[in-house]
Structures are given as C-alpha cells and as structure tokens.
Amino acid sequence: MANITIGKNLYRGRETPISFGGADRLRHMYMIGKTGVGKSTVFQNMCLQDILNSSGVCFIDPHGESIDWLLSQIPANRLEDVVLFDPSDAEFPMGLNLLSGKDEQEKDFLVSECIQIFYKMFDPQRTGIIGPQFEHWLRNAALTVMAGSEGGSLVEIPKLFVDKQFELHKRKHLKDPIVLEFWTKQMAKTAEFHRSEMLNYFSSKFGHFLNNELMRNILGQRTNSLDFDYIIEHEKILLINLSKGKIGETNAQMLGLVIMSKLQAAIMKRARQSELSRTPFYLYVDEFQNLVTDTFASLLSESRKYGLGMHLTNQYFAQLPDEVRDAILGNVGTMAAFATGVEDAEILAKEFAPFVKDDFINLERYNFYIKLMVNGKTSEAFSGMSLAPAKIKDKNFAREIVMVNELAYGQPKLLVEERIKQALR
Ligand SMILES: Nc1ncnc2c1ncn2[C@@H]1O[C@H](COP(=O)(O)OP(=O)(O)OP(=O)(O)O)[C@@H](O)[C@H]1O
Ligand SMILES: [Mg+2]
Structure with missing residues (x-):
C-alpha cells in the first residue's frame, strides 16, 4: 500500500509532504471547514493518487465537478477500471435495485x-x-x-x-x-x-x-448494473455523480442513500474474508451529511475489519446528528479542520490543542490543522496547506469513458421502460 499525500507542512521555511498510508488509512479521515476553503480539492487530489497507485476507490460527488476533474486525470492504464454512475444520463439508465441481495x-x-x-x-x-x-x-x-x-x-x-x-x-x-x-x-x-x-x-x-x-x-430495474462486490474485489474506480442541478435534491439524496446501502452491504461481507485476501478499498464521500444513516456510525467504529478507508467531509457540525458527530470524533484516526465558524471552532479547539478557537476562525483558505494517524497513533495537531488542483486535461478520455460505460453498464431507455411497464402492469 503506497502512501499518499494529503497536503504539505511548512516549518521554518521547509516544506514536508503530509504523508498518509498503510493501516492508518483504514482508521479513516474526517475533514471539516466552511465553503470555499478547499475540502473537495483535498479529496480529489487524494483520490487521484489512489487511482495512480492502482487502488480501488469510490468517490461520491454532490456537485459533479470533482468527478469531471477526476475523469480528465485518469491515466490510460486505468481507463478500463472506471465505472461511472451518472443518473442524469437519461438515454442509458443504470439499474440500481435496493431490494436485490445475493443471500x-x-x-x-x-x-x-x-x-x-x-x-x-x-x-x-x-x-x-x-x-x-x-x-x-x-x-x-x-x-x-x-x-x-x-x-x-x-x-x-x-x-x-x-x-x-x-x-x-x-x-x-x-x-x-x-x-x-x-x-x-x-x-x-x-x-x-x-x-x-x-x-x-x-x-x-x-x-x-x-x-x-x-x-x-x-430504481425500477430489477437487475443491478453495478455489482458492488465485484467493484470492491477488483479494485475498480467507482465515480458517483449526484449533481443536484440535474436531478433535484431529493432524488440525488435518495440515490446517494441507496448507493451507500449497497456499498455497505458489500463491505460488510468482507468481514468473513481473511485479512490477507482483503485489498483495501477507499471511499470518499463529499458533503456526506445527507448520506448517513444509523448503520453508518457502526461501520465507522468497526470498519478496520472490512478493509475500508473512509474519507468524509462536510461544512459544519450542526449538519450532523449528534450520534454521527460523536462517532466521528471518537473513531476517526485522522482529522483535519480548515477555517470554521465560531461554534465549530469551540468544539475543535478541545480536540486540536495547542490550537485555540481563534486559530480556526482566522485560518486562511487552503490552510488547515490536522491530527494525523501515523503507525496507529494519532499525532499532536499541526498545520498544513492543501495542494492546488492540476488543470483539467483534454476531455477526450472523459467522453470515451462515458460512452464505454453506457455500453457496459447502462440499458437503453426504451428497453428499461418497457420492462418496468410490464412489472407495474
Ligand atoms: N491549494 C489550493 N490552491 C489554489 N486553489 C485551490 C486550492 N485548493 C482549492 N483551490 C480552489 O479553491 C476553490 C474552492 O475549493 P473547493 O471547491 O475544494 O472548496 P470546498 O471547501 O470544497 O467548498 P464547498 O464547501 O463550497 O464545497 C476551487 O476553485 C479550487 O480549485
Ligand atoms: Mg466542496
């Protein structure tokens, strides 16, 4: 398992990469910070490194911009691993049946x-x-x-x-x-x-x-286009575009919740596998507050046995149910905080000594404080800066990926509609 870089630390004029890897990643990472400070960019950069390292990843994106960026950066040798779920693709809808299980x-x-x-x-x-x-x-x-x-x-x-x-x-x-x-x-x-x-x-x-x-x-297709067991087992690159603009907020949330449930079902089966045969899988959930249910908290505390490294971020604590917030503060190995409002700064100051409330309120954008897990131990808090995102590359690959995915996983719309009509007749 190669290490990846979260950002850089500047100390007495020297820059050191903040390196994150090994089993520490299976203890998860949480990030908080108000809008525009650079949270999504950090996850994009980390996810791309996982992709370049040939790891299996899933990125759940509420805006679609991170996915567009990732699609433009995928190296040729991983094009075939990309599985792109874009619900706004009306012509080739992918089936997502919450109610189909293997046992x-x-x-x-x-x-x-x-x-x-x-x-x-x-x-x-x-x-x-x-x-x-x-x-x-x-x-x-x-x-x-x-x-x-x-x-x-x-x-x-x-x-x-x-x-x-x-x-x-x-x-x-x-x-x-x-x-x-x-x-x-x-x-x-x-x-x-x-x-x-x-x-x-x-x-x-x-x-x-x-x-x-x-x-x-x-949701009306009886078959699933996405086989989550297979995606995890074969270290695929699963990109979920939940852009609200195209499908509406409630629908985006519904699809996100169904996907999280299917992913959890697949992940939980891995507890029955031997540790050696379990390749790590990395999950990034941006603005995750809309996609957590009660079962999620238990996944956080136990997921080491599933070989899952989760990366979660949202803007402020009040978006989270108390149990979820507590599960995060209690279980997450690595935690980073960008600039926040007063209320969150108060909570964070308790976790991030020696930094105090005002430090969080006054942070410049792209700067954060982090408590990093290294070899199973969480470090003292220190400061870091995020890495700027690379420019969007030529989009030809992206178009090719969309087409290949439509053929491989989507179903022609007319066929889907006919089948659903029959089921509902
Ligand atoms: N280290 C950086 N250097 C330069 N530009 C950056 C850096 N990090 C992020 N940016 C840019 O800043 C803008 C905001 O970043 P980003 O979208 O990641 O913020 P965010 O915290 O996710 O905001 P929101 O909560 O609204 O989603 C983007 O245009 C991004 O490209
Ligand atoms: Mg964001």
Missing part, C-alpha cells in the same frame, strides 16, 4: 436499510411521520416484493396493496412464515378504507421516484 443475510440488511432511508428522507428528526406502523408494512412489503427468482424493486411496492393477483403471485414464493402471516392474517383482516389510507401513505412517499422518469428508470 438472505444481505436481503435482510437491505430491507433494514430501506427503512432507514425512509426515516432519513422523510422523518430525520423521528417525529412520528414514519412510525412503527409504516416500518412494519414496509418491511413486509419489501420482503414480499423480493420473493421469487424474478425479484422485484422498490417501485413495485405500492402495487402490492392494490393488485390482489400480484399479492397472491408473490405470496407463492414466500418462505418466511412471519411475512406470510402478514398477508394471510393481518392484511386479510384490514378493512378496505384502512388499506387505501395505507396506500395513500405509501404513494406519497414513493411518489417522488415513481413519478420521475429518471428515477423510475434507475
């Missing part, structure tokens, strides 16, 4: 994640908009849709509550007696008006992506 354990995990996603999107403060009742319906409905060798996707869930034939067909494949009883005992006794109330409720939550063509064509 029972993975399926159960994905159903739990599905519930978490609905909480995160529609009831982040847990005020009861999504409650135990919805959770119960959703769990049973999701497990039912998944039953049988043909499987099913999220967009088929509302159909279960209106189409008796579909319900009966799916029930034939159910092996789990508890899920079966949900239909034979509970639902059979549920009055019609209550059922339609339930359906309204589902429709209001699922409407966001059922009614949007781009979303339906991605």
